[in-house]
Amino acid sequence: MMTTLTGADIGARLTRLRQAAPLVHSLTNYVAMNSAANVLLAVGASPAMVHAREEAAEFAALADAVLINIGTLSPHWVEAMVEAATSAGEHQTPWVLDPVAVGATAYRRESAARLLDLRPSVIRGNASEIIALAEDGLGGRGVDSTAASDDAVQAAVALARRQEGVVAVTGEVDLVTDGRRLVRVPGGHPLMPRVTALGCALSGVVAAFLAADQDPLVATCAALACYGEAGSRAGRTAQGPGSFAVAFIDALHQLNPETLLRREPLAIESLD
Numbered sequence: 001m002m003t004t005l006t007g008a009d010i011g012a013r014l015t016r017l018r019q020a021a022p023l024v025h026s027l028t029n030y031v032a033m034n035s036a037a038n039v040l041l042a043v044g045a046s047p048a049m050v051h052a053r054e055e056a057a058e059f060a061a062l063a064d065a066v067l068i069n070i071g072t073l074s075p076h077w078v079e080a081m082v083e084a085a086t087s088a089g090e091h092q093t094p095w096v097l098d099p100v101a102v103g104a105t106a107y108r109r110e111s112a113a114r115l116l117d118l119r120p121s122v123i124r125g126n127a128s129e130i131i132a133l134a135e136d137g138l139g140g141r142g143v144d145s146t147a148a149s150d151d152a153v154q155a156a157v158a159l160a161r162r163q164e165g166v167v168a169v170t171g172e173v174d175l176v177t178d179g180r181r182l183v184r185v186p187g188g189h190p191l192m193p194r195v196t197a198l199g200c201a202l203s204g205v206v207a208a209f210l211a212a213d214q215d216p217l218v219a220t221c222a223a224l225a226c227y228g229e230a231g232s233r234a235g236r237t238a239q240g241p242g243s244f245a246v247a248f249i250d251a252l253h254q255l256n257p258e259t260l261l262r263r264e265p266l267a268i269e270s271l272d
Helices: 007-020 033-043 053-062 075-090 106-116 127-135 149-163 198-210 216-235 241-254
Strands: 023-027 046-048 065-069 095-098 122-125 166-169 173-177 181-186 266-270
Touching: 007 033, 007 198, 007 216, 023 033, 023 053, 023 075, 023 198, 033 046, 033 198, 033 241, 053 075, 065 075, 065 198, 075 095, 075 106, 095 106, 095 198, 106 127, 122 127, 122 198, 122 216, 127 149, 127 166, 149 166, 149 173, 166 216, 173 216, 181 216, 198 216, 216 241, 216 266
Parallel strands: 023 046, 023 065, 065 095, 095 122, 122 166
Antiparallel strands: 166 173, 173 181, 181 266
16 A cells, blocks of 8 residues: 655656546536636546536546536536436446535535435545535535634544545645545645635546546545646746636646656555
């Protein structure tokens, strides 16, 4: 079992993703669609924003990975999400749940509970969202987190064990766990939360990496490391949120195994 994830390991997974160019079926919120599609293209994946209930299950069966983001819910969309997730499970297709603002309303909690029953491969959220999912309680202020990543460690581990999947808590330092292992992934830039939909787009990148790797925890760590590296690089030239958004897409596109070699290895901590 791996005990560290080096820059070379991350670069190899980025190369594998780009060679595969996985089709990522994204049922994401309409605020994030354009950004999420551009981010997926920049990292080397192929995005498909397909939301109609009438074709959700069929398209999920064709995809290499599925992203479900509950940011802008409606009854028709929820049913499409359930059908896509069901189809992904039937075809052993990895899928990611992004539980946006899940603690804010009863409707979000009920919808998320239905999706959790379908066993996502990875749950990616901020600390408040993960705490709310783990405790079936309230948390967060809209899409913003009111808790730090470290506050959610116990909740993330408990949720991962309950779901038998991977949980990623993103913040200043990202946390990834499958209930048996725990990894902290540093990186990023303070401007990232100032650009709408970058978090939602990250969940799509996680889905893309899942499609090209057998280990969901390692794939998720690689996705977060690449995203954080692109954020750090974009922040060197950006003058504010607007220029950062453009610089980030360019930085993600320009990432390569050589640039990732300089990253410090990520320690994979055993929780057993």
